[in-house]
Amino acid sequence: AQKITQTQPGMFVQEKEAVTLDCTYDTSDPSYGLFWYKQPSSGEMIFLIYQGSYDQQNATEGRYSLNFQKARKSANLVISASQLGDSAMYFCAMREGGSGTYKYIFGTGTRLKVLA
Amino acid sequence: DVKVTQSSRYLVKRTGEKVFLECVQDMDHENMFWYRQDPGLGLRLIYFSYDVKMKEKGDIPEGYSVSREKKERFSLILESASTNQTSMYLCASSLPIGGGNSEQFFGPGTRLTVL
Numbered sequence: 001a002q003k004i005t006q007t008q009p010g011m012f013v014q015e016k017e018a019v020t021l022d023c024t025y026d027t028s029d030p031s032y033g034l035f036w037y038k039q040p041s042s043g044e045m046i047f048l049i050y051q052g053s054y055d056q057q058n059a060t061e062g063r064y065s066l067n068f069q070k071a072r073k074s075a076n077l078v079i080s081a082s083q084l085g086d087s088a089m090y091f092c093a094m095r096e097g098g099s100g101t102y103k104y105i106f107g108t109g110t111r112l113k114v115l116a
Numbered sequence: 117d118v119k120v121t122q123s124s125r126y127l128v129k130r131t132g133e134k135v136f137l138e139c140v141q142d143m144d145h146e147n148m149f150w151y152r153q154d155p156g157l158g159l160r161l162i163y164f165s166y167d168v169k170m171k172e173k174g175d176i177p178e179g180y181s182v183s184r185e186k187k188e189r190f191s192l193i194l195e196s197a198s199t200n201q202t203s204m205y206l207c208a209s210s211l212p213i214g215g216g217n218s219e220q221f222f223g224p225g226t227r228l229t230v231l
Contacts, residue, residue, distance in 0.1 A: 009156075035219060045206065045222035091158060095218065103174070104149070104220060106159040 003027065004094050006107035013082045014115050020067070021077040021110045023092030032096045034075040035104070036066065039089040048090075051075060079112075087114045119143070120223040122207050128229045135194040137226050139207030146212050148190035149220065150174075150182060153204040165190055166212070197230045204228075 005024045013019035025034065036048040051059045051066045059066040067076040079086055092107040123138035141148065147166050151159040151174075161174030163182040171182050179201060183191045190209075194201055204227050208220040 004158075006158075033218070037222075043204070043225045043227075045208070045220075047219040047221070050219060093159075103161060103164070105161075106151075108156060108158040 003105045004107035008110045010111045018080045023075045029096045035093040036077045037091045082114045122223040137192040139190045141209040145209035147210045149208040150192045151206045202230045
């Protein structure tokens, strides 16, 4: 079964508008971490934001915020004030378990295109 | 500046060849990972290592092996390359879980084509 689901293969957004990229996850482990990465056309993977399962508040990093809804098992990425440079592939990932666990599971990604 | 480097950006090999992909990190990270990335499939974990000489199979280890003789270096080996191993290969490293959010740092990737 898919542990990380990104249902939007592609998205368009107008420059300066906000956009939400969806991510749902499946785990029975009470301790887990959720990550978002950006992959521009150059191919490098860039870490954007992290949310721990016990974190009380939604994570924010500049224009990025993570809308964490634990009961729904969703971890959507919100990008505010989109810029042309935000055009890229975005991956949601989960690390299950606490100390001693090293596996990260990635979704299939969402390709975002920002329009001028 | 943290850095993960991979030996080649592009590689073309023939079916049956033995292929070595090298990854080096300068962050003194314990954990290192090899993924392959294919369109529509995201990143899939091949192998990972949490210490020198330690290795664990990921989700798709068949046809691959790894070597970690030094902390900073993690090698992926295709014993006998096949056309279905044509892919983008990404190396990553991270601190242990107790070290904060343990984000992964990725190398630039190696695009391997097997003819």
